[in-house]
Amino acid sequence: MTGSETLLETLDLHVTYGPVEAVKGLSLSVRRGEIVTLLGANGAGKSSTLNALVGLAPRQAKAIRFEGAEIGRMATEAIVRRGMTLVPEGRRVFAELTVAENLLLGGARHQRRGPLDAVEADMLARFPILGQRLHQKAGSLSGGEQQMLAIARALMSSPDLLLLDEPSLGLAPQIVDGIFDLIAGLRDRGLTILLVEQNAARALEIADRGYVLVNGRVEISGSAAELAASSSVRDAYLGA
Structure with a gap:
């Protein structure tokens, strides 16, 4: 069951690698006890967002707040000590x-x-x-x-917040089932999760809410049910 407390909030996040701006003014929030998924095509800025949140990518933002504290200038080690950690792709x-x-x-x-x-x-x-x-x-x-x-x-x-980047990538279908059961079980035990996942259909099955990224920006956001019912999301990401 999700709560109303905002655990993570980022406002106007930008991630730039040399001349390439991978994330362009992204704002999102994650409430305690929920799974939020980031969907989008390759190169949409999903992994760059996760890396920026834990200080592993060059970032600028109006705010990156975790448990009410500004972490936008913190080093990765300090962010992990505060309770956010990443499982990388x-x-x-x-x-x-x-x-x-x-x-x-x-x-x-x-x-x-x-x-x-x-x-x-x-x-x-x-x-x-x-x-x-x-x-x-x-x-x-x-x-x-x-x-x-x-x-x-x-x-x-x-951690209080687990960032998961493409946990099913390269795994056999029967193993993928177990990984998604595991992720849902972690949420049921109270862990908050921000999930990047190529398998949009499976991600939306276990997520509470989601954001669809296009070219480094949030194109659509809503509950998992709303995104699964969206014709644009179905056409682009769900194989419908």
């Missing part, structure tokens, strides 16, 4: 490290909620397959297992 686990070592790195800045070993135990309860692979190198895992590890590693910092 392509998973990017540390292939030569074990599953346990990847989790330990994810919890390196855990400072707010109890002992780190308790957080790890919670992750292994949520992701039992990782417990079975704990001493394997991450590079030996399947694509779906690596995605689970990437999400678990991010959750080791006990």
Whole structure:
């Protein structure tokens, strides 16, 4: 169930790489306890938006507020400590490290909620397959297992807001089902999620609200049901 408290708000966000402006005045909000999805074609500015929110892309904005605090000038480490973390596109686990070592790195800045070993135990309860692979190198895992590890590693910092960038990319259809069930389950346990996902139909099935980006700008926004019923969204993104 979603709440009315605004957890994240950005006003007039711009992301520029040299002469290329990838995000052009984007404004959005995410309320505590909901899944919000960003939809759009490749190059629409979705990943750039997520990277900018955590300080990994050059950004300018009238405001980027997280839990009421302005974070637009904060470094990535400070943003993670405040409770926002990103699972990047392509998973990017540390292939030569074990599953346990990847989790330990994810919890390196855990400072707010109890002992780190308790957080790890919670992750292994949520992701039992990782417990079975704990001493394997991450590079030996399947694509779906690596995605689970990437999400678990991010959750080791006990975030209030999880940014997910293309979690189903490159995964087999049966594995995709499990990933979306996992994301919905995280929201049901109270985690707030901002989701970028190529599979628009599946994203709208689990999301509460969404924004459609076109050329770095918000073209359409609304509830997931409204977007799924929109003829322009159906024609462009849902294969109808």
